[in-house]
Amino acid sequence: MTTPIRLFLAPLFLSLCVGCSTWSRIDCAGLITSGRDGWQHPERVVEVLALAPGDRVAEIGAGDGYWLSWLSDAVGPTGRVYAVEVDDEKVQALEERVAEDGLANVVVVRGDFDDPKLPDGGIDLAMTVLTYHHIERRPTYFRALRRDLSARGRVAHLDDRPDVSAPFRWFQSEGHWSDPEGVRDEMAEADYRLVATYDFLPLQSFQVFAPNADVARAGDAAGESRP
Numbered sequence: 001m002t003t004p005i006r007l008f009l010a011p012l013f014l015s016l017c018v019g020c021s022t023w024s025r026i027d028c029a030g031l032i033t034s035g036r037d038g039w040q041h042p043e044r045v046v047e048v049l050a051l052a053p054g055d056r057v058a059e060i061g062a063g064d065g066y067w068l069s070w071l072s073d074a075v076g077p078t079g080r081v082y083a084v085e086v087d088d089e090k091v092q093a094l095e096e097r098v099a100e101d102g103l104a105n106v107v108v109v110r111g112d113f114d115d116p117k118l119p120d121g122g123i124d125l126a127m128t129v130l131t132y133h134h135i136e137r138r139p140t141y142f143r144a145l146r147r148d149l150s151a152r153g154r155v156a157h158l159d160d161r162p163d164v165s166a167p168f169r170w171f172q173s174e175g176h177w178s179d180p181e182g183v184r185d186e187m188a189e190a191d192y193r194l195v196a197t198y199d200f201l202p203l204q205s206f207q208v209f210a211p212n213a214d215v216a217r218a219g220d221a222a223g224e225s226r227p
């Protein structure tokens, strides 16, 4: 949606939100006026994930690369961002975007549907955004991903929630969501525990998991100890 159309629609949209709280109305207007940043709040997501220079982050299902510049900035020149994709056209487009934007610390990875092809013990944070529900056999997938996590490795899932009310629902793709409780159940099945949950995103659940300690991981073997 172009900016003039967004600005034209914002007051109309705001008036349709009469049943919402004041803050919801402001958020609604933000959805229209700011495009994706208005509902995705990428700077706040990156802030609460507390990424540090030198961290190694993987985005599984990087799509068109919306997150790459945010993640690249957060981990800095000594860090690494792995942009994992299974779609060949997206892999090529991501490689072009990374080159054009000069994102020297980003590596595009052609993953498999059941294997992200990440370095063993080499990932401090794996994240999925709007991708969790696309992954098949999720408990198996995320159990296997444990091998790729460092000793302090975490997994963050941001996905559309099925329970948002109109007008927020109009910004979602019907059926392309996951039930947050179902995500927790499947991650528990994959042997993770919930370590954080955030509720500032109007459309999405945002949950962070850490693997339970009882399975040895490559990062443990490497002797990493940062909490």
Ligand SMILES: C[S@@+](CC[C@H](N)C(=O)[O-])C[C@H]1O[C@@H](n2cnc3c(N)ncnc32)[C@H](O)[C@@H]1O
Binding pocket: 060, 061, 062, 063, 064, 065, 066, 067, 084, 085, 086, 087, 090, 111, 112, 113, 114, 128, 129, 130, 131, 134, 135, 136
């Ligand atoms: C809705 S897009 C989300 C893109 C991006 N995360 C964003 O927030 O803009 C979902 C992406 O996940 C990719 N995908 C689906 N299954 C995958 C898997 N098993 N491993 C990696 N990527 C996957 C799809 O090709 C698609 O590009």
